[in-house]
Amino acid sequence: MAFPLSGRAIFGMAVSAIALTLALPAASAMAQGSGRPVRLILPISAGSGVDAIARAAGPSLGKSLGQPVVIENLPGAGGITGAAAVAKAPADGTTLGLFSNNHVINPSVYKKMPFDAIKDFTPISVIGSTPLVLVVNPKVPAKNVQELVALLRAKPDAFNYASSGNGTIIQLAAEMFLDEAHVRARHVPYKGTGPMVTDLIAGQVEIGVVALNAVAPHLKSGTLRAIGLCGATRSPAAPEIPTIAEQGLPNYAVEGWFAVVGPAGLPPAEVKRLNTVFVKAFTSADVLEAMRRQGNTINPGTPEAAAKFFQSEAARYAALVKKANVTLE
CATH class of the missing domain: 3.40.190.10 (Periplasmic binding protein-like II)
Known part of the structure; x- marks a missing residue:
């Protein structure tokens, strides 16, 4: 038996339908880019090599993301200050870090760390290296x-x-x-x-x-x-x-590298999206030319490769730090 609907009921259903329609894009906003500014934290000061890299790639990165990118220098304690800000950020893709070798060196240098350099971060891509x-x-x-x-x-x-x-x-x-x-x-x-x-x-x-x-x-x-x-x-x-x-020193070889990371717990779909975005930005013609002029080598990798790289680099630098006898409180 059919029951006629009142005007109020019809209005309520219409509002619910509109709310559901609006909620669907909101639910997938993380995967598609929320439009909110992305905070790219550099745990180093202005004027450094990684700073020059980030600022050269910034416009292309914003275009690829479809979101404004705010580059923020947070130096201090060999990069620990900036890295801690990334570790504490919500895992929603709006706070990322552009880190260098320092990130995997610090655990071997500092006796106390406010985070786990491996477990408290999500690797997105090792972008390249700088001489x-x-x-x-x-x-x-x-x-x-x-x-x-x-x-x-x-x-x-x-x-x-x-x-x-x-x-x-x-x-x-x-x-x-x-x-x-x-x-x-x-x-x-x-x-x-x-x-x-x-x-x-x-x-x-x-x-x-x-x-x-x-x-x-x-x-x-x-x-x-x-x-x-x-x-x-x-x-x-x-x-x-x-x-x-x-x-005359054939055994001497060291270079800087830079990688994109997020807080621990980034959803796999968001990690994949961000990896695609950063690869697109850093392999665009204008960014590649800027990197060539700076002397940087660009070869962005996968999140899985980045995770393995961080582990191997942490082990390699642990041995080098021990040999060089560099230890801080």
Whole structure:
């Protein structure tokens, strides 16, 4: 038996239908992009290599996401401050991190960590790598590895080397050089690459390892001098700079890498979406050209490959940190 519906009942059903229709896109907003700004946290200071990378890719990334991207520098404690902000963020895809080697080095350097560098994060993609370069103030009477090693051997602890902070890949790369060359120099940590480079140029410190893209203009102007690239091969962005390995330290090789991560618990569909978005952004023609000019190698991988890479890099750097005897409270 059919019952006639009142006007109020019909209105109520219509409202419910509209609400359900609106709820369906809302429920899938995470998977398709919510339109809310995406906070991309860099646990390093402005002026660093990763900072230059993020800002060059920012416009393309925003276009691929269909969402505004807010790049936020949160340096401190070798990257722990910024990483902690990512770890504590909601797992909804609106807070991500662009991390470097420091993230997997820190557990071996710091005795206490506010998070688990592996379990408290969701790997999205290892995007690529960036060359590091050993530089000196031009007043230092050394133009290559042999001359710098001879100088440091003649005057142990007479020279200072700068880093972007205690326990960073920048410090570890310098310590590895000193260890391979069997020489000594005093460590002067800075709060980020920017102030470190400023004091290198001013001659407040004499030696430092830094990302090539962060100092390329200073190398061209002569305000800093390159001693050698830290990687296994020369960089197309600066082919005139020889590697440290080819200058007599064949076992020395280290380079920076950068990867996108989110908080732990990101749904698999969202991880897949974000991986696709970052791969699209970093392999766009304009970003690839910007990365080429900076000397970066772009080869974005899968979330699964990133997870395995973090594990293997953490183990590799644990051994290097132990050898270099770098430990902080």
